[in-house]
Amino acid sequence: MRQLLQCGRFSFRLEQRPLVMGILNVTPDSFSDGGRYGALEFAVSHAEQMVRDGVDLIDIGGESTRPGAPAVGLEEELRRVMPALYALQGLGSALSVDTCKPAVMREAIIAGADMINDINGFRAPGAIEAVQGSDCGLCVMHMQGTPQDMQAQPAYTDVVAEVIAFLRERITALTRAGIERERICVDPGLGFGKTVEQNYALLRATGRLREELGLPVLIGMSRKSMIGAVTGRPVEERLSGSIAGALAAFAHGAKIVRVHDVAETVDALKVWRAATIDQTPQ
Template identity: 70%
Template structure:
């Protein structure tokens, strides 16, 4: 899954792909590099990020969906707003990737009677405050319990389990220690809950803490993080550096 942020304030590439031409050019690069899913985000979810209006998000995301829906790759829309979900699905989106776990009022209704894929993520708190003082008694058990509760409720309203994947939410209200524990338990989460895990570590503060590198110098660390996630069972890796990750996975899978 390649990241396509059409925001001015994302933590890693904010502003680089804020225009339609720049976004489409980057999408074409990812397609050439071998991306499977393009994850389009119109609102930054970095720690401390301020929310944007529905209209702003629609204005940023909808032109990209219309431009890319016939590109031959799956389109994922990174949003927690039910109205954005409805518009994206009607325009041809293949997946909704919700950092809020479809908890917003109307979110389940927006996705229950369609057939697109859904990614359910765990987040402690909200983007503005989530990294202030994240605390858990047992991070793996608590994330598992949350994801079990959300996926159960979604199935109760008629959403087929085959549509679901889960995301432990690396960096969303977690310390380095929390992220490491979750990473090492990806297989356990998949086995316990029965859904494929999506792992998003690319360029995040965990990589920075381990390497001492600023965000623009975290490619090597991010590649190692993606390989570690796959080694522990992740079925989807969400990354900024598609070509490099594809190459790393090809070599690792051939020689491992």
């Protein structure tokens, strides 16, 4: 499995250490921190703190994808995302934009986005065309249904095999369009059209995804209901569970984790690596 991820201005050597992607929601209704960073000055301040805490990528999202969230129009998503993307250009961290709209992808790439993170797996008409002429990284995620209905009745015969088959098909579509594999990572989409049991089955199968697809795997389970289902904790009390999930993802072979709590995750990763990989703490 290759150990390089090319993301615009950044080339990440993944054999050195896993990456931490920090979540920056510039939305009023995200499930965990909706509204907290909607004002540009608060978004910039939070991003600056994430950089100080050791973040590798900052993922900017202008449309909530929590279960049941209403869709956001193109102009509104651009109004939320673009000022933050422009304001964060000089921070020294790779910048990702979390969107499934081709028009937002195009504008984000023009503005200097280093990655496009698409929960819809670049299936929208024009999505592949929007990214193929760039050098940005691409995160291809699996989702059954849409955010509006995905948790109604998730159904699979074999969730791991079906997610792998979907991701393989999307990778083929991207590479046939001339997109280099070095730009692509995959995300099984924990919480996006899966039951709690299916989420944990996919988490345990991270190594299988990596081996069968030959690409880096990103895991996003920070503060999600799959943690609450195990711990009984509400969303604001899921820090410990989120860190445990991140370390489990790394242990199973993930190369990137997407998290709300950057400082705590980075520190936990440093200790975990020192304890398990026989390296001198940095």
